[in-house]
Amino acid sequence: MQQKTHRPVPFEITExxxxxxxxxxxxxxxLTFPPSLTASTQRLATD
Known part of the structure; x- marks a missing residue:
């Protein structure tokens, strides 16, 4: 994301x-999403 315009910046990577x-x-x-959303036994404490 371009900082000033907040628009995506295209780029290429090699094969x-x-x-x-x-x-x-x-x-x-x-993981594709935070571990706390997938494993209820491994949540961070909030107290």
Missing amino acids: QTRVAIIDWIPLAQL
Whole structure:
């Protein structure tokens, strides 16, 4: 997101970078949403 105009900024990545990212995502155990929304036993305390 461009800071001044608040518009998306297009960019391109190389095929090699795309493949590396696809390979890295499972290794990094990335989630598509915050863990607290998926695992009720691992929520952060709010008191």
